[in-house]
Amino acid sequence: MSAAQTALVVGGGIAGPATAMALAKAGIAATVYEARPDGTDDSGVMITLATNGIDALRALDADGPAVAAGFPTPGITLRNHAGKRLGVTSTGRLADGTVSHTVRRADLYRALHDEAVARGITVLRGRRLISAQEGSSGVRGVFDDGSSAEADVLIGCDGIRSRTRTLIDPAAPPPQYSGLLTTGGYASGLTGLAPPGEYEMIFGKRAFFGYATAPGGQAWWFVNVPRPHEPGPGELAGVSTAQWRERFAGLYAQDAGPALEIIGATADFAPLWPIHTMPRLPRWHSDRMVVIGDAAHAPSPTSGQGASLSIEDALVLATCLRDLRTPAGAFAAFERTRRPRVEKIVKAAARMNSSKAPGPAGRFARDLILPVILRATANAKSLREVYEHHIDWDATAGSLS
Ligand SMILES: Cc1cc2nc3c(=O)[nH]c(=O)nc-3n(C[C@H](O)[C@H](O)[C@H](O)COP(=O)(O)OP(=O)(O)OC[C@H]3O[C@@H](n4cnc5c(N)ncnc54)[C@H](O)[C@@H]3O)c2cc1C
Numbered sequence: 454m455s456a457a458q459t460a461l462v463v464g465g466g467i468a469g470p471a472t473a474m475a476l477a478k479a480g481i482a483a484t485v486y487e488a489r490p491d492g493t494d495d496s497g498v499m500i501t502l503a504t505n506g507i508d509a510l511r512a513l514d515a516d517g518p519a520v521a522a523g524f525p526t527p528g529i530t531l532r533n534h535a536g537k538r539l540g541v542t543s544t545g546r547l548a549d550g551t552v553s554h555t556v557r558r559a560d561l562y563r564a565l566h567d568e569a570v571a572r573g574i575t576v577l578r579g580r581r582l583i584s585a586q587e588g589s590s591g592v593r594g595v596f597d598d599g600s601s602a603e604a605d606v607l608i609g610c611d612g613i614r615s616r617t618r619t620l621i622d623p624a625a626p627p628p629q630y631s632g633l634l635t636t637g638g639y640a641s642g643l644t645g646l647a648p649p650g651e652y653e654m655i656f657g658k659r660a661f662f663g664y665a666t667a668p669g670g671q672a673w674w675f676v677n678v679p680r681p682h683e684p685g686p687g688e689l690a691g692v693s694t695a696q697w698r699e700r701f702a703g704l705y706a707q708d709a710g711p712a713l714e715i716i717g718a719t720a721d722f723a724p725l726w727p728i729h730t731m732p733r734l735p736r737w738h739s740d741r742m743v744v745i746g747d748a749a750h751a752p753s754p755t756s757g758q759g760a761s762l763s764i765e766d767a768l769v770l771a772t773c774l775r776d777l778r779t780p781a782g783a784f785a786a787f788e789r790t791r792r793p794r795v796e797k798i799v800k801a802a803a804r805m806n807s808s809k810a811p812g813p814a815g816r817f818a819r820d821l822i823l824p825v826i827l828r829a830t831a832n833a834k835s836l837r838e839v840y841e842h843h844i845d846w847d848a849t850a851g852s853l854s
Pocket residue numbers: 463464465466467468469486487488489494496497498499500501558580581582583610611612613614615616617745746747748751752754757758759760763
């Protein structure tokens with residue numbers, strides 16, 4: 454087996470274009486195959502492009518358009534249901550002062566896609582991977598339009614419902630329901646909100662609410678509503694926006710924050726959908742196929758790291774394929790390098806998910822303990838390890854962390 458020179462990149466979300474750009478920098482030709490026929494995925498609300506994700510894009514000289522699509526949000530103020538400020542948590546700062554940005558999910562997709570295409574990378578839409586065959590000299594991917602393509606390696610950037618994952622390991626665990634529902638939107642015309650660039654998150658009595666004020670004054674918001682049992686297929690789609698508004702009125706009635714005002718000023722928002730995460734995946738790769746990003750380790754959105762970890766993965770995988778003699782060796786080095794970091798972040802986010810709507814005793818304990826923790830960890834190594842993580846493109850793979 455020799456080093457990879459060509460790649461099929463399956464999925465054109467965040468990891469996909471980032472991987473194709475990183476591979477191009479490493480001298481490996483990649484084509485992106487995206488299932489959606491046209492346009493970008495407009496589902497989801499805003500996403501955090503954290504400093505570590507921005508830093509990884511910088512190695513590709515691709516940070517500009519992604520950062521320009523959003524606005525800086527250097528920290529998150531946490532409040533309890535009564536409006537009491539529990540503290541502030543930093544979302545990182547790079548050496549040149551760059552801070553994490555909040556971006557509409559669809560705009561980040563568009564920025565990365567357009568940047569990849571501008572660099573001459575082919576993105577083929579309407580090609581959903583359905584099967585693949587590996588041989589000693591390469592891998593062949595088969596798509597739902599009847600077409601197929603061959604290359605040295607196949608990289609699954611196909612998100613939390615990854616097909617590549619089950620082609621690598623038919624026994625791979627499926628995504629897991631997190632116990633939370635979410636939606637969000639954009640509210641205009643309000644006054645008295647947090648100043649532009651500030652992110653506020655409120656532990657409501659019955660549900661969690663977060664919003665960031667954009668430079669023009671618009672409030673970008675999301676909710677996390679606990680629901681122990683996973684809703685059945687289509688169950689939530691049938692609930693109208695007016696019915697959700699009524700439910701929110703009940704959920705946030707006892708909270709001091711601006712949740713109801715903001716939701717009331719939002720013309721429309723998507724029906725709630727369940728948040729899923731990936732349990733620990735036993736295998737990330739076979740000899741010629743690998744999964745990265747959400748396909749391998751989808752964290753809860755609570756982490757604010759899904760997009761940034763996907764971009765980091767892209768960079769590390771490209772250096773491994775550049776430096777190691779065989780695809781299998783490169784994939785093993787990639788998994789060895791990335792697993793400890795991503796699993797730590799996934800676990801931390803899962804712990805935070807479970808603290809989003811505790812009972813009265815839990816609220817009392819949280820309001821006492823959280824301010825102490827936030828003060829103690831304001832500049833902690835653990836926080837810096839997440840947000841200041843730097844990948845040295847010129848280092849030999851294997852020495853990367
Ligand atoms: C509906 C939704 C809403 C979200 N909202 C938020 C949010 O509000 N805030 C937040 O922080 N995070 C959110 N996330 C998580 C965040 O988007 C991910 O962590 C991040 O996008 C991971 O990037 P990725 O490239 O690994 O996967 P994705 O961005 O999911 O990209 C996967 C891509 O692969 C394509 N694909 C899937 N299967 C195939 C196939 N068989 N063949 C070819 N292409 C395929 C998909 O169409 C998609 O474009 C959301 C995720 C989802 C799914």
